[in-house]
Amino acid sequence: MKKKIVSVLLVTAMCVGLVAGCGSKGSGSGSDSAKSGDNVLEFYHGYYQDESEWAAAQVMRDIYDDFAAQHADGEVTFKPIAVENRDEIISTKTAGGSFPDLVDCGTALSQAAVAQGLVYDLKPYIDENNLQDAVGINYTQNDVDGHIYTVHDQLESRGFWYNEAVLKAAGAATPDQWTTWDDFAAAMDKVRASGNGEYGYAAGQGSMYIMNAMLGATDEGKALLDGELTEDKINSDALAEAFKSVAAYDQANGSDHTTDDVGNLMDDFNKNGKAAVLFNGVWNASGISEDLTGDIKPAIFPGSVSVSSAGAGLAIAAGMSDAKTELALEFVKYMTSEEVQAKIFSGVQANPCNTTLDLNALASESGDANAVTLATACSQVNEAENVVPDITYVWGDDVKGAMINALMECAVSGTDIDARYGQLQKELLALIG
Template sequence: MKNIKKLLSIVLALCLVLSFTACSKDSSKTSKGEDTTKNQESTKNNENKDQEVAKDIPEITFYHGYFQDDWQPAVEMRKIYDDFAELHKDEFIFKPIAMETGGEGVYNKCTQEIAASKIPDIVDLAGYNVIPAASEADLIIDLKPYIDEDENFKNGIGVNIEQNNMDGKIYTVRDQLETMGFWYNEDLFNKAGADTPDKWKTWDDFAIAVEKLVDSSEVETPFTLSQGWTTNILFTGLMMGSQDGRNMLADNVKDFNNEAFKQALTFLKDNALDKVTSEYFVAGDSDKYREDFFTGKAAMLFNGVWESGSFVGDNVTIDVNSIKPAVFPTYEDNQNAAIMSASPGYIIAKNQDKAKIDACIEFVKYMTSQEIADKIFTKVMAMPPSTVLDYKKLEHESEGDYVVSNLAFACELAAHSKYQIASLGVDWGQDISDAIDGKYAGLKDGSKSIEDIVSELNQLLDE
């Protein structure tokens, strides 16, 4: 009984405690509610302050064409952009926007905005040219003063300084070069008893080698040419072979009745177009010129250094160790030439405040820095314009990695060529380059003479 009474007394005491606690909570409810409201107001005030701070940070919108998720270079480039945004998040907001239609989409956006007398904060044109219209409308800044005051910036952009100079101003620089020569199958050259391109002294040696390749039962075709791209590369190489040709390429062409131009077309017809059957002269949008090389039918492939990334995979049936890069010969003994186009790249809107322009300049410097040049080479598989990249070292360090070592070798050959000239599309404009592409078929089948081509192209200039 005593135990029961004791138990009841304990329960009663607990009830009193719980009752008191509940009353205490109820009596303090208003006070706690007031504290909560104050905390909410404090949080809201802090958020407002953060928003005010954010408003003071410049926001830069950057348009580019690397939208693809299934293309490694695009993925790597977007990572580089995101790294830059994170690096400077306390200084400015950097917003990369990928156009789902790629470089053409960026170009179209720029042309539309230029028509409305404006342009995005910063843009990567990726080779598409809006510079004449944008500079004439005074919409983009001249980068030359920033280049002149920064030696690292100057070293990082290399041939941009010469190729993108417009009357003493540099409105654009690009972080990747469109570098082209050709690739050859050493095994097929050896089977044909032809000197490999590394032994050629002049274009005459090219012609001799082609004859031996044509005559060899071991070789189906010396090369597959397209009615555009690949033939255009070869033709540009021929134009680079003489000083008169190089002079014509470097100028705004005013007359195609030029001996260097006609000689290049003559050599092209006699030693290339006439040396392939119709089976190996394909439509401009055909990829057969690459397939024929990968499967061992063609001894040469005219394309850029980036092709090094293609020599692995199920579509390649030839021994990759026989694939070698080459640059073009000239008409001067032992002097080489390569197509190295800086072409239009980054442009920065002029109608921005200083903080935004400085942020855009910082981005362009970042993209042409030594650090990013290394990434563009190793991750994006492209040739950066940097003049301080050591390709021999990169080639040595990548021994065992066929793709990277051959990319390094190809870039080294181009970088150390005697002459480096931009592509036809950059030098003469895409409309003229496309028009020349359209003449190769007529030159091959005899429906157009060289004089016909000269006359038709001059008519284009007069329009």
């Protein structure tokens, strides 16, 4: 009998445990911790790497810790949490109708989070505190129908990088002499024909930036980059011309130098000196090996174009307590302040969003060769006549993926570029449907 009672108790405990473990679905919107009523502002960020692995991660963690220390005596505790999967955390919470208190989004902010009213509008705070210059390009690029939901403390800025020695050895013109994309194509032809064992550039992901910049060089192209992709844009001549031109360059460049992730072929450029051009952001300054520092230089795209996006960045949950919201807003102000932005430039080697900084002066002060190169790259990008946003952030990841796949397939010799573009148009029309 005793055994039976124990068995019944055990089974009951198992069932209760199971049901309790399943939990209950939250309702309503707002942050998670707002519901639990605690006074901790949780901040998820992606700088989880060990200092030995990526020194910049430690610099960012120190910046966050400084803020936590400055507000240690406040009503709300600031708690930075380094995670590998911040975007998964956002999407999981968003699907459940909530949002992290404060998060540094890695990819474009989920439309679902905005549509549900889960994200705090930063624009009134920015306007009231005159932070327009501090947030820089965020103020215009991240404006969604008069609201700003994210502020990125560092910009995703891209011109490109070239190896002067490789170009000169091939008898090719250097980017300062390129006025059109035809000049770029002619230079790449010379590199391939030189027989020095070097190749033009890593196509694929890189090709997307050629197309991005090509569109940014004309008014019609710039109009395409203004807002989401539509049927008219897909059927436009400007898009067709840009795609087909890039596809032709890529085919000449060869599919053996084509990858959907430029990181796969980055060493060819930064360490081995085997490629003439690398389409990568300003942050590439820190990846160049010492023996190539004198040869590798930054440039912006023909037509004085740069691709610069604020991207996603810091987002605050709507519906938190006033004290927590206040601290989160204070954090945005702190991250875009000159003091922190200078640390981001020199320590993280990234393009800061604050437009009031003199990057060249900061680089000179530091005396670091990489910082000087970075400052040159950032200045070029920031001062380009045409600064256009990254296609990824305006047209979405699925569109970008379809375009990269199409471009990569065109890199195979003999591929019918017109036919592949026709197929891509159908794919894009379906994707926006």
